[in-house]
Every structure is written in structure tokens, then in C-alpha cells.
Amino acid sequence: MMFKIGIVGAGAIGKEIARAIDDGTVPARLVALWDRKVDEAEEFAASLAQKPKVLPLEDLVKECNIVVEAASQAAVREVAITALSNSKSVMIMSVGALSDKELLEQIKALAREHHCSIYVPSGAIGGLDAVKSASIKHVECVTITTRKPARGLKGAPFVVRNNIDLDKFTVPTEIFSGPAAIAIKEFPANVNVAASLSLVGIGFEKTVVKVVVDPTITRNVHEIHVKGDFGDFHAKIENVPSATNPRTSYLAALSAIATLKQVCEPLKIGT
Numbered sequence: 001m002m003f004k005i006g007i008v009g010a011g012a013i014g015k016e017i018a019r020a021i022d023d024g025t026v027p028a029r030l031v032a033l034w035d036r037k038v039d040e041a042e043e044f045a046a047s048l049a050q051k052p053k054v055l056p057l058e059d060l061v062k063e064c065n066i067v068v069e070a071a072s073q074a075a076v077r078e079v080a081i082t083a084l085s086n087s088k089s090v091m092i093m094s095v096g097a098l099s100d101k102e103l104l105e106q107i108k109a110l111a112r113e114h115h116c117s118i119y120v121p122s123g124a125i126g127g128l129d130a131v132k133s134a135s136i137k138h139v140e141c142v143t144i145t146t147r148k149p150a151r152g153l154k155g156a157p158f159v160v161r162n163n164i165d166l167d168k169f170t171v172p173t174e175i176f177s178g179p180a181a182i183a184i185k186e187f188p189a190n191v192n193v194a195a196s197l198s199l200v201g202i203g204f205e206k207t208v209v210k211v212v213v214d215p216t217i218t219r220n221v222h223e224i225h226v227k228g229d230f231g232d233f234h235a236k237i238e239n240v241p242s243a244t245n246p247r248t249s250y251l252a253a254l255s256a257i258a259t260l261k262q263v264c265e266p267l268k269i270g271t
């Protein structure tokens with residue numbers, strides 16, 4: 001069966017995924033895409049060989065069998081519920097939205113009822129396979145420290161509300177430390193990775209997130225530490241920011257592409 005994919009959100013991640021389907025990296029058809037900037041989406045769609053239609057969510061969902069959300073946390077509810085209610089699987093990039101337990105339970109129930117899947121790519125981090133395995137037994141603590149240059153944190157609600165002038169920092173400075181449940185609301189476009197980590201590990205309340213503004217780096221760095229019955233796990237990734245959105249690491253788009261490839265191919269590797 002040739003998978004038919006629709007993408008909601010044609011920004012840094014959505015466009016990269018679209019190009020990977022268009023050039024055959026993902027063995028599927030890109031049937032439709034949607035973005036609230038409709039004119040830009042039309043122009044982008046026309047630049048692709050597969051000429052996907054630009055359709056609002058309700059229509060897009062009817063055309064495809066996998067719906068990709070690459071828009072925003074606010075879009076997740078509508079995208080996931082519309083897709084799953086129409087018996088279409090969904091891949092979610094704005095994972096922070098799943099800290100809402102009711103929403104998570106609702107979409108899991110819909111997926112079961114309609115025999116569909118909800119895919120959450122590893123995004124901008126590595127090591128979720130190990131954390132998932134470790135979590136079969138007792139895990140004591142999970143911490144993720146996210147370091148970004150000032151431009152990678154601009155506009156975050158925590159930064160805006162506290163009037164933090166990110167450009168004034170001359171040395172790496174921790175501006176936030178707290179549970180993932182709060183971090184993903186305060187930094188919705190910066191720490192979706194902490195949501196994925198919470199979902200596979202010890203949950204949104206116990207996972208600790210630290211956010212550091214670092215004027216000495218140009219990359220988005222995530223460091224993970226996990227301790228449990230299995231031993232200790234340390235991982236550090238230094239991500240190149242995407243060309244069009246400095247908050248988003250390039251690896252997040254590559255991870256989405258790799259996940260779609262895995263969905264479309266028979267061989268599944270990794271925990």
C-alpha cells in the first residue's frame with residue numbers, strides 16, 4: 001500500500017518533511033498540506049513535483065491516511081481528534097500538548113477505537129529508546145538541560161512575562177528549572193523534547209527541565225541524565241538550528257522524516 005500523507009503546518013519542519021516525501025526519501029505520496037499562511041503554502045506546494053493540494057484540515061484528512069502535525073501545541077487537539085475520528089493515523093511534533101492528560105487519554109481512546117496509531121518522533125534529542133527500556137523497571141530521576149543562544153529562546157512566554165532581556169547575558173545562565181509540566185507551557189516552542197522524554201520516562205511532574213541561555217554557543221544543546229535500576233544514562237546532542245526557525249533544531253525535521261520512513265517500511269529498528 002502506498003501511504004498518503006497530509007501535513008498541517010508548513011514551516012521549518014513541515015517543509016522539510018514535504019521535500020523528503022517529494023524527493024522519494026519517504027516512500028509515500030504527499031497528497032495535501034495546510035498552513036494558516038495559505039498563500040505561502042500555495043506557493044510552496046506549487047514548487048514541489050507531487051503538487052500536493054492545499055486544503056483545510058477537514059478536507060486534508062479525507063485525502064490521506066497519515067496526518068502530520070507540524071504547526072503548534074495549540075493545533076494538536078484539533079488535528080489529532082479530526083484525524084483519528086476519521087480513522088487516520090497522526091504524527092505529532094508539538095508534543096508538549098500531550099501534557100494535557102485528558103487530551104492524551106482522549107486521543108489514545110480514539111486511536112484504539114479507530115485502529116490507528118499516534119506517532120511521536122524523538123525530535124531534537126536522541127536516547128528515547130534507552131529511556132523507554134529503562135522505564136520498564138524503576139527510574140529514579142530524569143533531567144534534561146536545554147541550552148540555546150538568545151535567538152533560540154526569544155518569544156517564549158516565560159521570557160516575555162518576566163521581561164528577560166536575553167541579549168544581556170554574557171555568560172551561560174540558567175533562567176528556568178522546574179517540572180516538564182510547567183516547562184512546556186513556559187517554553188512551548190523550545191522544550192517539546194522534554195514532553196517526549198516525560199512520556200517515555202517518569203511523567204511530566206517528575207521530569208526536571210532546566211533552560212539555559214548561552215551566549216557562547218550557536219547550536220541548540222540538549223543534555224539528558226537518567227538514573228534507575230538499569231544504571232545511569234547520559235546523552236548530549238549539539239544541534240544545528242534549522243535555517244528558517246532558530247528555535248527548532250534541524251534534527252527535529254530529520255527525526256520526523258525517519259519516523260515516516262519507518263511507518264512506510266516493513267523493517268523497524270530500535271526499541
Ligand SMILES: NC(=O)C1=CN([C@@H]2O[C@H](COP(=O)(O)OP(=O)(O)OC[C@H]3O[C@@H](n4cnc5c(N)ncnc54)[C@H](OP(=O)(O)O)[C@@H]3O)[C@@H](O)[C@H]2O)C=CC1
Nearest residue numbers: 009011012013035036070071072075094123124189248252
Ligand atoms: N518534537 C520536537 O523535538 C520538536 C518540536 N517542535 C515543534 O514542532 C512544531 C513545528 O515547528 P516548526 O516547523 O519549527 O515551526 P514553524 O513556526 O517554523 O512552522 C509552523 C507553521 O505552522 C503554522 N501554524 C501554526 N498553527 C497552525 C494552525 N493551527 N493551523 C495551520 N497552520 C498553523 C505556522 O504559522 P504562523 O507562523 O502564522 O504561526 C507556521 O507556518 C512547533 O510546535 C515546534 O515547537 C520543534 C522542534 C523540535
Ligand SMILES: O=C([O-])CC(=O)C(=O)O
Nearest residue numbers: 124190191192193248249
Ligand atoms: O529543536 C529543538 O532543539 C527543541 C525544541 O525546539 C523543542 O523541543 O521544542
